[in-house]
Amino acid sequence: MAQTTGRVGHDELATLKLVALDGALEGRTSITCSELAGELDASNQTASRRLQRLEDAGYLSRELTGEGQRIELTDAGERALQREYADYRRLFEGDADVTLRGTVTSGMGEGKHYISLSGYMRQFRDRLGYEPFPGTLNVDLDEESVRARARMDALDPIGIDGWEDDERTYGPAFCWPATIETGEDRYEQVNVISPERTHHGADQLELIAPVKLREALDIEDDDRVRVHVSEQ
Numbered sequence: 001m002a003q004t005t006g007r008v009g010h011d012e013l014a015t016l017k018l019v020a021l022d023g024a025l026e027g028r029t030s031i032t033c034s035e036l037a038g039e040l041d042a043s044n045q046t047a048s049r050r051l052q053r054l055e056d057a058g059y060l061s062r063e064l065t066g067e068g069q070r071i072e073l074t075d076a077g078e079r080a081l082q083r084e085y086a087d088y089r090r091l092f093e094g095d096a097d098v099t100l101r102g103t104v105t106s107g108m109g110e111g112k113h114y115i116s117l118s119g120y121m122r123q124f125r126d127r128l129g130y131e132p133f134p135g136t137l138n139v140d141l142d143e144e145s146v147r148a149r150a151r152m153d154a155l156d157p158i159g160i161d162g163w164e165d166d167e168r169t170y171g172p173a174f175c176w177p178a179t180i181e182t183g184e185d186r187y188e189q190v191n192v193i194s195p196e197r198t199h200h201g202a203d204q205l206e207l208i209a210p211v212k213l214r215e216a217l218d219i220e221d222d223d224r225v226r227v228h229v230s231e232q
Contacts, residue, residue: 008053008054008057008059008080011050012050012053012054012057012059013080013081013084014040015036015040015047015050015051015054016054016059016060016073016077016080016081017081017084018036018039018040019031019036019051019060019071019073020073020077020078020081024060024071024072024073025073025078025081027072028063028070028071028072029070029071029072030065030067030068030069030070030071031068031069031071032067032068032069033047033048033051033068033069034047035068036051051069051071054077057076058074058076058077059073059074059076059077059080060072060073060074060077061074075147078147078150079147079150079153079202080150082147082148082150082151083150083151083153083154085151086098086150086151086152086153086154086155087154089151089154090154097155097228097229097230098148098149098151098152098155098228098229099148099226099227099228099229100139100141100145100148100149100205100226100227100229101141101142101144101145101224101225101226101227102139102140102141102142102145102205102224102225102227103139103140103142103221103222103223103224103225104137104138104139104140104214104219104220104221104222104223104225105138105139105140105204105221105222106138106221107135107136107138107206111134111135111136111138111206111208112134112135112136114170114195115132115133115134115135115136115208116134117170119163119164119165119170120160120163120170120173123160123161124160124208127158127159127160127175128158128175128191130189130209130210131210132191132208132209132210133208133209133210133211133212133213135212136193136206136207136208137180137206137207137208137209137213137214138204138205138206138207139204139205139206139207139225139227140203140204141202141203141204141205146202146203149202149205150202152176152192152229155176155229155230155231156231156232157174157175157176157194157231157232158174158175158176158177158191158232159172159173159174159175160172160173160174160175160193162196171195171196172195172196173193173194173195173196174193174194174196175191175192175193175194175208176191176192176194176229176230176231176232177190177191177229177230177231177232178190178191178192178207178227178228178229178230179227179228180207180209180213180217180225180226180227180228181225181226181227181228182217182218182219182223182224182225182226183224185216185217185218187209187211187213187216187217189209189210190207190208190209190213190227191207191208191209192205192206192207192227192229193206193207193208194206205227207227
């Protein structure tokens, strides 16, 4: 399910990989269009055009210098490469499961309301095979897991359709099968849920399960957990 943004296609992603290998993933690296063109076996104009498209898409930032330009991948650019990595891993290793780590945190209390709505609950029963506990477990991801989360985009999710009632419209969501582990305990019937529109950023994960996970795993705020995400 890896996707690109705007005018970014396979050629631009190949260019992104090259500049990342040249050091742009760790910080700014200097390169000229002629040097990049040589690596791409393309013209200077082609190299320049690809960099421009990547910059327009927000995948890299550039600073012009007297000797060329200094390039650095953005977080969006790194996530794009993480998605490519996950696709190749599934191709050659047979799966692209992702393990994410973080700490339990208290949410804003919205999960209980939305999870309990009949339009969602009916789909949870039909598509996940259980009726979730009314609420979500929120996990603040560590820095490495924030980057690795992009690999989830290569996993096929379970779709939860948007719906509406007499008062308002409710948006769709995506669910991925998961297992959550603490130092000693493990619970397998879990799903990562990601609403299409959410207040949470890429640094936070929301989990649903047929039980209250805090009680089932005897966990509380600031406890460390591991979440193994797979596909349906």
